[in-house]
Amino acid sequence: MFDNLSDKLELTFRKLAGQATINEVNIGIAMRDIKRALLSADVNYKVAKKLVEDIREKSLGESVIKSVSPAQMIVKIVNDELTEIMGGENQPLNLPPKKIPAIVMVAGLQGSGKTTFCAKLAKRLKKNGKNPILVAADVYRPAAVEQLKTLGQQIDVPVFSVEEQDAMKAALGGLEAARSGAKDVVIVDTAGRLQIDEAMMAEAAALKNRLSPDELLFVVDSMMGQEAVNTAKAFNDRLDFDGVVLTKLDGDARGGAALSIRQVVEKPIKFMSVGEKVDDLDVFYPDRMAQRILGMGDIVSFVEKA
Amino acid sequence: TKTRDTLKEKLAFVSKGKTEVDDEFLEELENILVAADVGVETTLDIVDAITERSKGKTYRSEEELNAMVMEEIRKLLVESSHDHPVDFDAPLSAKPYVIMIVGVNGAGKTTSVAKLAHNYDKAGKKVVIAAADTFRAAAYEQLKIWADRAGVPIIGQGQGADPASVVFDSVSSAVSKGTDVVLVDTAGRLHNKSHLMEELAKIMRVAKKKIPEAPHEVLLVLDGTTGQNAVQQAREFTKFVNVTGLVVTKLDGTSKGGIVLSISRELNLPVKYIGVGEKIDDLQLFDRGSFVEALLEKENGKAEG
Ligand SMILES: Nc1nc2c(ncn2[C@@H]2O[C@H](COP(=O)(O)OP(=O)(O)OP(=O)(O)O)[C@@H](O)[C@H]2O)c(=O)[nH]1
Ligand SMILES: Nc1nc2c(ncn2[C@@H]2O[C@H](COP(=O)(O)OP(=O)(O)OP(=O)(O)O)[C@@H](O)[C@H]2O)c(=O)[nH]1
Ligand SMILES: [Mg+2]
Ligand SMILES: [Mg+2]
Numbered sequence: 078m079f080d081n082l083s084d085k086l087e088l089t090f091r092k093l094a095g096q097a098t099i100n101e102v103n104i105g106i107a108m109r110d111i112k113r114a115l116l117s118a119d120v121n122y123k124v125a126k127k128l129v130e131d132i133r134e135k136s137l138g139e140s141v142i143k144s145v146s147p148a149q150m151i152v153k154i155v156n157d158e159l160t161e162i163m164g165g166e167n168q169p170l171n172l173p174p175k176k177i178p179a180i181v182m183v184a185g186l187q188g189s190g191k192t193t194f195c196a197k198l199a200k201r202l203k204k205n206g207k208n209p210i211l212v213a214a215d216v217y218r219p220a221a222v223e224q225l226k227t228l229g230q231q232i233d234v235p236v237f238s239v240e241e242q243d244a245m246k247a248a249l250g251g252l253e254a255a256r257s258g259a260k261d262v263v264i265v266d267t268a269g270r271l272q273i274d275e276a277m278m279a280e281a282a283a284l285k286n287r288l289s290p291d292e293l294l295f296v297v298d299s300m301m302g303q304e305a306v307n308t309a310k311a312f313n314d315r316l317d318f319d320g321v322v323l324t325k326l327d328g329d330a331r332g333g334a335a336l337s338i339r340q341v342v343e344k345p346i347k348f349m350s351v352g353e354k355v356d357d358l359d360v361f362y363p364d365r366m367a368q369r370i371l372g373m374g375d376i377v378s379f380v381e382k383a
Numbered sequence: 384t385k386t387r388d389t390l391k392e393k394l395a396f397v398s399k400g401k402t403e404v405d406d407e408f409l410e411e412l413e414n415i416l417v418a419a420d421v422g423v424e425t426t427l428d429i430v431d432a433i434t435e436r437s438k439g440k441t442y443r444s445e446e447e448l449n450a451m452v453m454e455e456i457r458k459l460l461v462e463s464s465h466d467h468p469v470d471f472d473a474p475l476s477a478k479p480y481v482i483m484i485v486g487v488n489g490a491g492k493t494t495s496v497a498k499l500a501h502n503y504d505k506a507g508k509k510v511v512i513a514a515a516d517t518f519r520a521a522a523y524e525q526l527k528i529w530a531d532r533a534g535v536p537i538i539g540q541g542q543g544a545d546p547a548s549v550v551f552d553s554v555s556s557a558v559s560k561g562t563d564v565v566l567v568d569t570a571g572r573l574h575n576k577s578h579l580m581e582e583l584a585k586i587m588r589v590a591k592k593k594i595p596e597a598p599h600e601v602l603l604v605l606d607g608t609t610g611q612n613a614v615q616q617a618r619e620f621t622k623f624v625n626v627t628g629l630v631v632t633k634l635d636g637t638s639k640g641g642i643v644l645s646i647s648r649e650l651n652l653p654v655k656y657i658g659v660g661e662k663i664d665d666l667q668l669f670d671r672g673s674f675v676e677a678l679l680e681k682e683n684g685k686a687e688g
Contacts, residue, residue, distance in 0.1 A: 117423045119610035122414045187633060187661070188489025188606065217661075220525035227520035227542075271636040298489070302420040302610020304638040325488060328573040330612035353488065353519070353571075 082114045082155070082371045086148035099136050099147045107151055108133050118331030118370045121306045124340045132158055156367055162336060163363035168320065168345035170198075172291050178210075178255040178263045180288050184281050184316060185296035186308060187269030190324035190350050192221065194296055195266040196228035197350065197358035202262050203234060210260040212251030213238035214284065215268035225266055232355050235260075244268070248284050265290070272311035285316055293318045294347065297338065299326050305334035306341050313342040323361065324350035333370050390419055390639075391679040394456075398449040404437035412452070419678060420610055420638070421460075422645030429459050460644050460675045468655065468668040471506035479511075479557035481565045481590060481597040485583060485624060486604035487616055488571030491632030491658050493522070495604055496568040497529030498658065498666035504535055508563040513553035514539030515546040515586060516570035526568055532663055546570065546582065547589035554593040567598065574619030584623045600627045602655060607633045607640035617646045632658030635665070639678050 089106055099107075108129050115125040135154050172179040181198065183191045192215070199209040211229050213236055215221035222238045229236035235258070237251040248265050255263045267284065270277035285293060295318040297305060312318060321342075323335050326349045335346055346361045397411045409430055416426040432455050442448040482499070484492045496512060503510045512530050514537055516522035523539050530537035538553040550567055557565045569586065572579035590597040603626045605613050620626050629647070631640045634657050643654050654669040 113423060116417050117611055119612070122417045126414070186608065186636070188491065190489065218525075219528035220521040223524040224519075224521035231520075271633075273637055298606070298608070300487070300606070300609045300612040302608060302613075302638070302642060303418050304420065304608050304636075305610075307637060308608070325573065327576075328487070328612065329575045329615060330610070334610065 082111065083148065083152045085110050085114065086151055087146065090146065090148045099150065101137075103147065104133055104136055107148075111151075111155060114371065115333060118333035118372070119302050119305070120333035120370065121303055121337035121341070124306070124337045128158065128162075152371070156371060159336060159367035159370060160364045163339050163366055164345050165363055167360050167362055168347055169360070170292055170347060171319070172262065176291065177261050178252070179261065180252070180263045180265065180290040181292045181294065182265040182267065182284065182288060182290040183294050183296050183322070184267050184312060184318065185269065186271065186298070189269065189296045189298045191269065191296045192224055192228070192266050193353065194322055194324065194348070194350055194358070195225065195264045196232060196355050198348075199229075199234045199264050200232040200355050201358055203232065207262050208260050209234055209262040209264055210251065210255045210258065211236045212248060212263055212265045214244040214247040214251070214265050216242045216244050216247060217268045221268065228355065244280055244284060245287065248288055252288065272308050278315050282315055292320060294320050294322050295344070296322045296324060297334065299323045299332040299335065300328060300330040301334040306337045309338040309342050313344065318344060320345050320347040322346070322348045322350060327351045327357065331370050331372065332366060335366055336370055389680050390415065394452060395449050398445045398452065401445055401448055402442045403440070404433060404448070409434060420641040422611060422614065422642050425459065425645045425648060429456055432459065457675065461671055468670060470668060471502040471508070475563060477594070477596060477599055479554065479562045479565050479594070480599050481554060481567065481594065482600040482602060483567040483569065483586070483590075483598040483624070484602050484604060485569050485620055485626070486571065487573050490571065490604045490606045492571065492604045493526055493529065493568050494661065495602070495630050495632060495656070495658055495666065496526070496566050497533055497663055500530065500533040500535045500566055501663045502666060503564045504533055509561065510535040510564045510566060511553055511557050511562045512537045513550050513565060513567040515549045515567050517542055517544045517546050517549065518570040522570065529663070547586045550586050551589050551593060554590055554597060558593065574616050580619065580623040587624055601625055602628050602630050603652070604630045604632060605643065607631050608636065608638040609642060611642070613642040614646055614649060617650050617652060621650060621652070626652060628653050628655035630656045630658065635659040637681070639681050641678055644675075
């Protein structure tokens with residue numbers, strides 16, 4: 078495939094020699110390029126189809142400015158469209174200042190990066206003057222509690238856990254520990270689960286009901302393919318989560334799943350995880366993600382981090 | 384009425400009322416295959432093959448059209464196969480036989496190591512596990528629990544130790560104790576991080592110091608929900624270590640793992656095992672024919688809308 082949508086479009090328009098404007102003929106070919114680019118970036122095919130139709134409408138209506146080529150013009154339209162879908166502005170974590178303790182709960186598929194994210198978030202909140210506690214409500218995965226404890230030690234944040242294989246008991250105990258220990262934010266880590274695992278989904282729903290978290294975050298691997306949409310939708314139907322955390326963005330996946338999820342469940346992406354270390358967390362920038370999906374680099378946010 | 388849920392049903396539906404391949408048909412076909420994560424390249428190859436074959440042709444019935452489509456799909460997905468699943472009780476080419484497990488973060492490496500240990504142990508082979516993930520929090524503790532469940536010994540040096548040195552220890556111990564299989568669990572690493580990839584190459588070099596042919600197998604573990612990036616993963620890992628096969632995990636979900644078909648076509652890597660759950664016996668030998676059939680029969684998540 079090609080690496081960069083704008084190069085590809087330039088090529089397309091160059092082949093259609095003498096076509097300095099956007100018209101019905103060249104737009105058709107350009108749209109096919111755009112759709113393939115989106116599919117190659119793992120954007121859900123239905124979302125890609127709808128997007129391409131919208132972009133087509135917008136492009137045709139646009140009178141091309143003299144100083145830019147039709148290809149550049151279309152790239153701009155595509156980029157703006159993606160950014161808008163992705164939510165435009167960054168949406169912060171929404172913890173009510175007066176509620177003590179505020180509660181954050183995470184959920185997601187196995188291995189998506191939930192436990193690591195919990196530690197990263199705790200560290201971040203601590204830096205912002207909060208006094209968090211981590212709760213190990215993954216009572217199934219071998220050494221899940223140990224993992225959270227090790228991370229808690231690294232960032233000097235206490236971890237609450239129970240001996241029994243009872244996620245509810247861990248969560249409620251953690252809440253209690255927060256109250257008695259004057260903690261102002263409780264972060265509840267949960268086990269990875271498949272959306273088709275009825276018992277495990279019911280457990281997550283029960284946890285949500287009892288805890289009434291202020292932020293229930295769906296953690297998703299940015300390398301996910303077409304299945305991301307179904308997964309996100311199923312978790313959202315069941316848990317009505319508040320936001321999304323996109324992980325492993327230090328990799329080279331285009332991350333089109335982010336776009337599909339955002340489009341289909343209409344929940345904001347709040348954070349991006351960009352590494353294995355406890356500091357590797359960043360707020361989510363829709364515009365940069367749009368550029369990344371289009372293969373136009375996402376250097377800025379990594380440069381800023383360093 | 385029953386909706387079009389499986390890939391097969393969807394494909395049959397595209398042919399409905401049609402006796403010719405037109406643009407609309409091809410567009411739908413492309414959508415259906417992409418949705419199964421078959422990969423854009425493979426999808427386009429299939430679409431091209433069908434376009435070519437149907438050029439100027441009219442089929443007698445929609446059934447005949449559908450049969451042609453299914454034949455082409457199976458041809459590309461099944462017959463380009465190089466897989467040769469070997470059962471656990473088959474004799475191994477070396478003793479100790481060293482298998483290194485690699486892959487990106489959270490793919491299912493450690494769980495797969497446990498499952499392999501269990502299977503080799505069940506087949507009467509003497510197994511040792513090398514805990515060469517010395518980086519992730521509680522990686523050793525996790526592996527230790529699994530080793531106990533599988534009833535096999537584990538060799539490790541604790542967090543922060545040099546993974547290559549753990550492997551050297553394990554291989555040495557296996558040589559002296561007459562162990563049949565050494566399973567090396569490595570830390571998750573993204574393929575675009577060259578220093579971490581170099582570390583893998585170093586582990587290989589150190590293993591070779593003890594046994595020149597080691598590792599006899601390098602299994603790349605891929606998460607079945609991964610999309611296009613899986614091809615990139617396979618490409619990069621094969622640059623640093625001689626990957627001999629793939630393990631595709633988490634296929635107990637609704638994901639179809641279609642991307643491995645692209646990988647084995649593009650990189651010529653056989654799929655050896657699939658992971659179908661979180662328990663120790665949730666590992667199966669890969670059988671391409673039934674994998675493709677399962678792909679075709681798998682229901683789509685109801686949520687897709
Ligand atoms: N490179 C990279 N690795 C990450 C990131 N986030 C998490 N990881 C790694 O991904 C793997 C899985 O992370 P976990 O936090 O254990 O994931 P989880 O969702 O809690 O997994 P389960 O509890 O098994 O469902 C670990 O190796 C983490 O170090 C990230 O942003 N970048
Ligand atoms: N449903 C399902 N879950 C799996 C499967 N294989 C592994 N998992 C789960 O995926 C998560 C990650 O598995 P691990 O074996 O720890 O993955 P890893 O590649 O060793 O992870 P790191 O060492 O952190 O890179 C765990 O929650 C496992 O239980 C599978 O076949 N099906
Ligand atoms: Mg976890
Ligand atoms: Mg592991």
